[in-house]
Amino acid sequence: MIDRTPATAIVIGDGVVGLNVALALQRRGTLVTIVAPNAPWRGASWGNAGHIAVEQVEPLASLATIRSVPKRLFSRGGALALPPRAIGAWLPFALRMLAAARPARFRRGKAALSALLATAIPAWQRVLADAGVPDLLRVDGHFVVWETPGTAARGRAAWLAADTGTARVRDATADELARLTTLSRVPIAGAVRFEGSGQMTDPTALGAALTARFLDRRGRFVHGRVRAVDRDGRVTLDDGTTHEADVAVIAAGAASAALVAPLGMKAPLIAERGYHVEGDPGDWPADLPPVVFEDRSMIVTRFAQRLRAASIVEFARIDTPPDPKKWARLRAHVAALGLSLREPVEPWIGARPTLPDYLPAIGRRGAVAYAFGHQHLGLTLSATTGEALATLLQGGTPAVDLTPFDLGRFA
Structure with a gap:
């Protein structure tokens, strides 16, 4: 058991969670090496909507989510894809999710996730x-809009009655509604604005800034794919080389399950794949917060030089080829709405690492620690995850109880 700040650490993974773990350890005096393939800015850390979603305190492993599945299926115009060829991956996951959605377990999960989300924005402010680069985080909320009176009435009532944690939700003002109406050729029937949620203004700039800070603190990168992690913290790469440290932290996203399994830790992850298209923002306002077109399960975010439309929840294996129909659906939504997304438009796919209870895995076993499985909340929770895990590894008491996130819950 680690009861002091480790002098050296290896962090496996250079996504936003891995970088934040590395930076948090460095701030406490640890010499850190990051081991990861040389493929920056392509994973789910950088392909998301940039939304700091502190309002999402209810785990998606819920009876309400399960009841909504039929109407959300991609085949029926929704954003949920369950490819038949991947049934061997998503059916076992779905059964575990159903068990996690039982009311008592859901309530415990919500309490744990709420506590972690409450620390998310202050942690990011400290990191940035x-x-x-403090200006990379903008805490000015986001909008949710609807296109029909019926969906607007139902959606508004649901959000105004929902628990949104540290965020608040209110009706959009007349001026805000008028501005939103100019974005689309489809009439906007209703809108609400969240206050207290945030946005990263430029994912690429964020990755560059965190990487630069890591290198400034004598951090080192080793490019390669990890084959195995030993209980003593020794890491073996595919090329046979080994690296040793006082602690090895597994933060490899959807690839993490295979690394913890030989250590006796069960992590029933699935690659919950998301898609986006992005291009020149045209005249989309640079200061506008993210806009969720809830009827289409699509969020549109303006970054520094790009406009991104993101959607789709596709349960599949991580190596399943992308489905061009998903990008076509996104392009169709953009065209139908008449959004200011100009060519060249680039497609992207990435795998969100998701556990059946929709809680992350944060904890340690001796000289091995882990931080992965953050599903849709990787960007949101990465800074506070890094701080909490680094505190745990130095023998301190994290600001949030990490017991609910220990992998022992799947034993």
Whole structure:
């Protein structure tokens, strides 16, 4: 058991969670090496909507989510894809999710997730201030809009009655509604604005800033794919080389399950794949917060030089080829709405690492620690995850109880 700050650490994974774990350890005096393939800016850490979603305190492993599945299926115009060829991956996951959705377990999960989300924005503010880029985080909320009176009435009532954690939700003002109406050729029947949620203004700039800060603190990158992690913290790469440290942290996203399994830890992850298209923003306002077109399960975000439309929840294996129909659906939504997304439009796919209870895995076993499985909340929770895990590894008491996130819950 680690009861002091480790002098050296290896972090496996250079996504936003891995980088934040590495930075948090460095701030506590640990010399850190990051081991990851040399493929930056392509994973789910950088392909998301940039939304700091502190309002999402209810785990998606819920009876309400399960009841909504039929109407959300991709084959019926929704954003949920369950490819028949991947049934061997998503059916066992679905059964575990059903068990996790039982009311008592859901309530415990919500309490744990709410506590972690409440620390998310302050943690990011500390990280970005330390990296010298505080303006990359904008805490000015987001909009949810509807296109028909019926969906607007139902959606508004649901959100106004929902628990949204540290965020608040209100009706859009007349001026806000008028502005939103100019974005689309489809009339907007209703809108609400969330206050207290946030946005990263430029994912690429974020990755560059965190990487630069890591290198400034004598961090080192080793490019390669990890084959195995030993209980003593030794890491073996595919090329046979080994690296040793006081602690090895597994933060490899959807690839993490295979690394913890030989250590006796069960992590029933699935690759919950998301798609986006992005292009020149045209005249989309640079200061507009993210806009969720809830009837289409699509979020549109303006970054520094790009406009991104993101959607789709596709349960599949991580190596399943992308489905061009998903990008076609996104393009069709953009065209139908008449959004200001101009060519060249680029497609993207990435795998969100998701566990059946929709809680992350954060914890340690001796000289091995882990931080993965953050599903849709990887960007949101990465800074506070890094701080909490680093505190745990130095023998301290994290600001949030990490017991609900220990992998022992799947034993």
